[in-house]
Amino acid sequence: MAKATHNLPLMLWIFLPFLLLNIANRVHCFEEKKVLVLNKFQWKQQSNVPRCLSQKSRREKNAIILEMKPWDYCFGMIKNWDAKLQSRLIFDNNRVQSLQSRIRKAVSSRIEDQSDTQIPLSSGIKLQTLNYIVTVELGGKKMMVIIDTGSDLTWVQCQPCKSCYSQQDPLFDPAISPSYQSILCNSSTCQSLQSSTANSGACGTNQRTCNYVVSYGDGSYTWGELGHERLNLGTTAVEDFVFGCGRNNKGLFGGAAGLMGLGRSDLSLVSQTYTKFGGVFSYCLPSTETDASGSLTLGGDSSVYKNSTPISYTKMISSSELSTSYFLNLTGISIGGVALQPPGFANGGMLIDSGTVITRLAPSVYRALRAEFLKQFSGFPPAPGFSILDTCFNLSEYEEVNIPILRMYFEEAVEVDVDVTGIFYFIKTDASQVCLALASLSNENEIGIIGNYQQKNLRIVYDTKESKLGFAEETCSFV
Ligand SMILES: *[C@@H]1O[C@H](CO)[C@@H](O)[C@H](O)[C@H]1NC(C)=O
Ligand SMILES: *[C@@H]1O[C@H](CO)[C@@H](O)[C@H](O)[C@H]1NC(C)=O
Ligand SMILES: *[C@@H]1O[C@H](CO)[C@@H](O)[C@H](O)[C@H]1NC(C)=O
Numbered sequence: 001m002a003k004a005t006h007n008l009p010l011m012l013w014i015f016l017p018f019l020l021l022n023i024a025n026r027v028h029c030f031e032e033k034k035v036l037v038l039n040k041f042q043w044k045q046q047s048n049v050p051r052c053l054s055q056k057s058r059r060e061k062n063a064i065i066l067e068m069k070p071w072d073y074c075f076g077m078i079k080n081w082d083a084k085l086q087s088r089l090i091f092d093n094n095r096v097q098s099l100q101s102r103i104r105k106a107v108s109s110r111i112e113d114q115s116d117t118q119i120p121l122s123s124g125i126k127l128q129t130l131n132y133i134v135t136v137e138l139g140g141k142k143m144m145v146i147i148d149t150g151s152d153l154t155w156v157q158c159q160p161c162k163s164c165y166s167q168q169d170p171l172f173d174p175a176i177s178p179s180y181q182s183i184l185c186n187s188s189t190c191q192s193l194q195s196s197t198a199n200s201g202a203c204g205t206n207q208r209t210c211n212y213v214v215s216y217g218d219g220s221y222t223w224g225e226l227g228h229e230r231l232n233l234g235t236t237a238v239e240d241f242v243f244g245c246g247r248n249n250k251g252l253f254g255g256a257a258g259l260m261g262l263g264r265s266d267l268s269l270v271s272q273t274y275t276k277f278g279g280v281f282s283y284c285l286p287s288t289e290t291d292a293s294g295s296l297t298l299g300g301d302s303s304v305y306k307n308s309t310p311i312s313y314t315k316m317i318s319s320s321e322l323s324t325s326y327f328l329n330l331t332g333i334s335i336g337g338v339a340l341q342p343p344g345f346a347n348g349g350m351l352i353d354s355g356t357v358i359t360r361l362a363p364s365v366y367r368a369l370r371a372e373f374l375k376q377f378s379g380f381p382p383a384p385g386f387s388i389l390d391t392c393f394n395l396s397e398y399e400e401v402n403i404p405i406l407r408m409y410f411e412e413a414v415e416v417d418v419d420v421t422g423i424f425y426f427i428k429t430d431a432s433q434v435c436l437a438l439a440s441l442s443n444e445n446e447i448g449i450i451g452n453y454q455q456k457n458l459r460i461v462y463d464t465k466e467s468k469l470g471f472a473e474e475t476c477s478f479v
Contacts, residue, residue, distance in 0.1 A: 032337035033376075033402040034420040038395055038431045048073055049168045049255070052144055055135040055293075056478060057234030063277070063299030064234040067478040070288040071131040074144065075168070075255035082428055089387040089425075092357040092451075094219060099150070099325075099351070100446050102198065131355065132285060132452075133256055134296050137232035138243070139177035143169055143257035147283070147296060149354040149462070152196040152268040152324050153214055155222050155244030156258030162248045169257050174227060174245055182245075183226040185210040189242055189267075190226060196267040196324065201226065212244050216355075220251035222258075233298060238273055262354070262462070263324035270464055273298065279464035283354070284476035285456050287421045293478035300463060307459045307472035314410035316467045317349040326352050326462060328469055329411035330448065333365065335372040336404030342368040350448040352460075352469065358388065358425065359438050359451045366440035369406075373436060376404040386427045389435035396432040408450075416471045419457040 052074035055067040131146045143156055157164045159173040174180040183189050185203035190210035193201040201210045204225060215221040224246040231241035246258065261268045262281060270279055280300030286292040297304060302311055317327040327349030333340050342364040361369065370391050380401070383392040395401060406418040425437035437453050461470035 032405050034405055035400050036403050036420050036424065037400045038398055038434075049075065052133055053135060053142055053169065055133075055144075057135075059235050060304040061299075061301045063297050063301050063304045064236050065304065065478070066134045066136070066234060066296045066298075068132050068134050068147070068283065068286070068294040068296045070286065070294075071133055071146065071256070072288055073291065074133050085425075085427060085429070086386065088357060089389065091219075093388055095216065095356055096360055096449060098216070099353070099356070099449065100441075103447055131256075132283075132294065132296075134260065136260070138172060138241075139174075139179055139229045140232075141169070141172060143172070144255070145258050145260045146256050147260050147262060147354055149262045149352070150325055150356070151214065151216065151259070152261040152263035152265045153193075153212065153244050154241075154259065154261045154267075154269055155212075155214070155224065155246045155249075157222075157249050158224055158245035158247055160247070164246075164249050165251055166255070167257050168255050172245070172257070174229075177229065179230045181228055181240075182208070183210045183228060183242065184208055192266045193226070196261075196263070196265040214244070221249070222246040223248040233273075236276060236298075238276065241269075241272060242267055264326065264464055265324045268324070270462070280461065282459055282461040282470070284459050284474050285354070285452055286476040287419070287456050292476055294476040295478050300461070300465075302461070302470075305459050305461075305472070305474065306477070307474040309473040311459065311461060311470040311472040312412075312414045313461075313463070313466075313468040313470040314412050314414040316464075316469055318467070326469065327447075328352055328450070330408060330450075331411055332409035333361075333369060334405075334407045334409070335369060336376045337407075338372055338376075340365065340368040340372060350450055352450045352455075354452050354455070356449050356451040357453050359454045360441050360446075360449045361438060362444050362446070362448060363440045363442075364444060365448075366438065369438065370436065373404060377401075383427075383433040383435075386433065386435060388439040389425060389427070389437070390439075392427065392433055392435035394432050395434050396430050398431070406454075410471075414471060416458065417473070418454045422454045422456050425453065 052069050055069065057064060057066045133144050133146055135142055135144050138156060156172045157167055159171045161171060185201060185208060190201035193212050197212060197214045199213045201212055204211050209225040211225050213223045222244060224244050226242060227245045228240040228242050231238040262270055270281055277299040281298050283296045284294045286294040314328055317329055330350040381394040383394040385392050403420065403423050406423060408416045423437060424434045427433040427435055457474060457476055459472045459474040
């Protein structure tokens with residue numbers, strides 16, 4: 001053997017370093033890509049309402065863990081998936097526009113002009129964004145509600161209803177619930193509506209009830225009166241929970257009884273349960289293409305999480321512009337291990353939102369990301385763009401593809417790898433049009449948003465007490 005080594009031709013000695021470098025590179029590339037299996041349509045076509053109404057919950061230590069399912073899973077029954085996947089993006093854009101206009105208004109003037117903060121309400125719009133559902137018990141009745149970190153007031157549709165969309169559970173009827181009480185319009189609770197909903201409370205016709213309005217900007221809204229009631233989150237009862245009894249609700253929450261607001265202001269569920277759960281909640285959003293459950297965990301004992309990597313925390317940036325929302329400091333992005341070098345990082349916070357689907361980046365950042373992605377994901381047939389998504393491929397001939405890892409860096413050296421199911425959005429279910437699931441904002445001054453499509457299979461911990469947000473990898477499941 002030794003002899004053979006001695007006899008190695010000179011050429012090989014010269015090329016050996018290059019050879020090793022080449023191998024190292026390959027290993028490196030291998031580490032920075034992940035396989036995506038292109039399931040050409042395993043989506044369930046049936047509705048699983050009974051399954052969702054009996055979503056489970058459990059108590060572990062001081063935390064309550066609620067099972068969580070994607071909206072599609074619960075209320076599926078969709079005939080034309082392609083049309084649905086497409087319209088979802090359009091409504092997603094409406095939500096982003098309205099978030100941006102709320103921020104702009106708050107920046108340009110601290111004086112809230114009520115007529116100005118009312119977003120135009122378009123009727124008949126069906127919200128078809130990717131939302132997540134949990135089951136809670138209000139006044140002893142089970143209700144499926146959508147979780148939303150971008151708003152505060154929790155509400156359900158109420159009897160007698162002036163205008164309600166169709167929902168699966170019977171409507172909540174305050175008249176037959178002995179634990180329900182309406183909230184007076186001269187109370188401080190009624191006054192806190194201004195900061196929680198951007199609309200001040202108003203006295204009802206009998207000069208006693210406190211009327212509220214919340215509009216969500218994707219055309220959906222709820223109006224009604226504030227009340228309090230016993231809320232059961234799994235086995236934990238929250239007495240006198242303040243919520244909206246919605247008598248005029250439009251839209252988009254199709255099938256669900258209402259919405260659970262997980263924002264930061266006084267009326268949010270997080271603030272109202274502060275003494276029980278210490279202002280901490282977390283979730284793991286499951287991939288929408290599977291039957292997997294996710295979980296919403298109230299309470300901050302991290303030993304109850306099922307994370308596979310340690311939780312690392314970045315601080316929340318406080319923003320007076322949108323005090324109810326959660327902002328982070330995104331300091332960098334890499335694609336397949338290659339750091340992007342645009343000038344646009346750290347020029348402000350990034351909002352993290354459970355109700356926006358597609359992540360939005362400043363134009364300079366998005367351009368750099370797209371260029372690097374196309375460099376590494378090359379040789380695939382292109383497909384036309386769709387709506388806000390401009391980088392698309394026809395992958396109908398492939399069973400699986402290797403895609404570069406998208407990694408986000410946040411202040412305090414936090415690194416988050418986006419789950420492989422969060423990179424491509426399927427416009428066509430046969431994979432003949434799949435698009436990079438990120439989009440550009442319309443100008444550099446708008447605020448970036450981390451959407452739910454890029455939050456899948458992560459444990460995301462919102463700690464409002466310590467004002468920090470934690471990330472860890474977790475394959476979502478309830479058990
Ligand atoms: C609110 O109004 C009710 C009667 O409508 C009155 O009894 C109560 O004292 C008022 N509360 C406050 C805080 O002004
Ligand atoms: C974000 O983090 C960077 C790097 O630590 C820092 O220079 C910048 O001031 C931070 N931005 C904000 C808005 O906190
Ligand atoms: C996608 O590619 C397949 C196979 O090459 C082709 O038959 C099909 O027409 C393409 N579809 C689109 C929408 O371009």
